[in-house]
Amino acid sequence: MPDHLSPDPLHILHEVFGYDQFRGPQQAIIEHVTAGGDALVLMPTGGGKSLCYQIPAIARQRAGYGVSIVVSPLIALMHDQVGALHEAGVEAAFLNSTLSFDEAADVERRLARGQITMLYAAPERLTTPRFLSLLDGLLSRGQLALFAIDEAHCVSQWGHDFRPEYRGLTVLHERYPGVPRIALTATADALTRTDIVERLQLEEAGRFVSSFDRPNIRYAIVEKKDVTTQLLRFIEAEHAGDAGVVYCQSRKRVEELAATLAGAGINALPYHAGLDAKLRQQHQDRFLREEGIVMVATIAFGMGIDKPDVRFVAHVDMPKNIEGYYQETGRAGRDGEPADAWMAYGLQDVVNQARMIDESPAGDEFKQVMRGKLDALLALAEATDCRRVRLLGYFGEHAVPCGNCDNCLHPPELWDGTETARKLLSTIYWIKKQNGIGFGAGHIMDIVRGKKTDKVAQYRHDTLSTFGLCAESSEAQLRGVLRQLIATGALHVDAAAFNTLQLTDGSRAVLKGEVPVRLRASVSAPAARKPRAGRREAKAASPAAATLDAAGLGRFAALKAWRAEVAREHNLPAYVIFHDATLAAIAERAPQSLDDLQGVSGLGVKKLEAYGADVVRVCRGPHG
Template identity: 70%
Template structure:
């Protein structure tokens, strides 16, 4: 067997060529170099360490240890590697004592090509002692640190156990390391390099663009109704993820979707571990399920046919948004990232930063990150241009986001902003005279629109000079103005009742020194089901549209066969073969093992294991 990377890619994984930076990364790591790899979800990060792992073992360098924080990902990665004939294993809490001992014996006897383990296990004295032994015998070939952004306090998913991984460089300086992540801005990249001691590593940055994902952000207006319309009109019967901020909202939303006839499962850290595992397994193995989840779900999920990711609440920064939306469309087929957000989201995210026990510098960075996300949400130009610019990548308008497809109207809200700030100023002045009072967004809008509510009467706010000066604008327009004022930091919502107060920067707006151009609040137009082109998506259970009727029938038969194999092996269906590989089989209709072996995604082991069965299925459909 050859140890040449391209030969391994073809023989083991069944792919004819590397993509993007993969070849350069693989060559560098195979030669013993350290690397930091930034590559978008679905870009092929796993091959960047799996191919070197096989190559280095064949060259006599020993096992590759993959540091992964996710039990589910370990299971799926190991299952997929075993399917292609690579001996891999994991060590985690799901194993019995006897099973763990057997894997450790396999490890020490040099029988494993890859071993997956969590960071907290890798840094234990027992594990390090085993690594010492392997290293002394020249059988420690490579360390791969997946989800490397977890080491950074500036990242969106900081995990303290990652900090101990610097021991790998200190203890095994001659063993190459590759750190990989899909999401890291410049600040986070620098932190990864420093904390993992990767100062000598080559940094490979692929494009962050996911052109198959359409980005859509709408203003909240009965968000459940908006979500239901989005699911029914555009993604009926398809797999997707709906993110909510709280556990309670996750459970309520999942129950409500089921009541509406949409199969949905809840997932959050408060659920029993067995329930979480069951729900995750169902999502990975069944078609058309919607997972309603907190951010506890998703990192490392390999399911390729997630057709949408929806946010019912605003994430805390662009890294989180990019990471979460990136779980859609891993197969390269059209997918959608949809989010609804409103004034309460802005207030809540600001408050969470301000109320956290973190230091001032950390809070300052988090506010800057939130500001960038708010600018993306309020933008009336191309979403993708702004998103990629955040990661330092220049681009042109994409034609595949809501703003490109349906350019929003804008209006000059400068005078409206001054009216709102003046009204808040009057509240503060009155508070000094009568004692502090809690006046939030609802009351402010009532006063501006001249609405005579009980609270207006109680505090005699109809006497204010600002009472009724904004009657020409709707409540929705005023919410938009106030949301932008808070987003820009001119107004803060303080305390338990979100009392509005001016900041020092409000002076420039009041004095006319700043212009505010806002989107005209409007629901995204009803588009119907997306087309199968660049901006499209088709129902997950149907065949690719470019297959003719006979090929679609062959594709359906292959999917049915794959489902049986997946159930028999207790694996997600995509681990057996991806849809794209089945579609290519259906399109080419190979009549021999040699011809089948030429299909992308069919490696030697899978050809040996499944080749005759696949030919039988194809032949049956030809009758």
């Protein structure tokens, strides 16, 4: 076998992808799967999951095992990953609804001839009789090498992106038991992992769990006041001109906020499932292919987004659980450079999430699990200690304080809210006893603050012993107390009774003063942040180019302009051609010949052949 077709994983890593060494557990995973073992891989976004199945697929194809099938949930992701593999010299293809009949037939012919190394397909297509017949034919010829199931958390009802069509993937083990399978996800707690193993029948698979830590991401959670103004200040102060994602709960909110940001001079686009499919695709393509776009979106946007230079992810509404929060914030800083995860949340977020769970048609067991997941997210939001320690602890990982989150950088001032909590709970108790019904948070706060509203007068709640007992407390303080009481289970939001507040079994201990309530004084306006090491003073260059001198920055800018032209010609995001880190390494070397490009990280054999001469020409300058 020629050296360039060696099935050795390290050789493939260098020859095809242009890297000299594996990261973290990549080598152990790749060697295990290449040898024919099943695997469950949990690796954070940006950790190099794709190589964990792409290299075994190439190695097994070179060893004569045939094609690997990659299960991918999104058409856009298939397109970009196949494009990236083509750029690296790997024969890859996809079968999805974007292909014409003739194009799909051509893929099937190439598949039958053994001309494809990796074939991407959605789970709903893979389980059709026609596709299974294709797989049967490959198996009969000994040409079915591997199944890779990406975004494997979608198989679990406990996961944040449950997709019922993933359940049909049990057919892979039942119908093709001798073909190795690798399931990969960036986010799964213990319950979701157990469900993945059971649903995909991976009981005998090797389990590879990487650290969930993303040390380059700085986590901050603020108290929601005027959230639009808060978001604008955050973007303008920290991320002017940067690419980012802003998540909202509703489609209406997405469109309103995108328009507001655009009106403030921010290059913002809306994205949600209600938009015309063509417009939605245009917006996603612009986000991937242009610099400095801020996507304002519902959670319909994001799975499989590989853009490496997203500098921030903001939530203006609270997600449903920590897995969703972690998955969404993990889309920031995939390039390893500093990034921010910023969230604003308030009492209404807690009420809304609790209501959605209660109004769900799901069974009691499912609701109980979802409430537990919401409680864990509330605990993270209310935490006065290290956010990262809390976040990693949820996934069963021990950590020490990071020194980089909002609580570590600026330890919050705390106050004892126990007496205030008792007054609020007493008010809820007495009005239920007096009127036989519950009331919402706003009315409860009016009573304890001594506000004689029409509603207070109507129900004679100004005669309660607790009326005006918290006259000195601000509404923000009272909302914080109620938030924590709901978060700890000492209060319940009754969605069936117009979101009224009800006492629970957990209320008694607080009323008796047995459980203290300690809260932060305010999380709405954190003190000025200390600058990160290596943070850019200007936005002209990528973080990857921070160490370049003036001449190097000039070459870097020229290389980026050249890369943008190539990306447009190939209809691919620029980072698929070369990552910024690769361009920065080239700019630093100032190559004068092809030999000078040997060993640049991210520059494999095919890319050196395709682009080496142009890269040298660009670096030499207009007169080179």
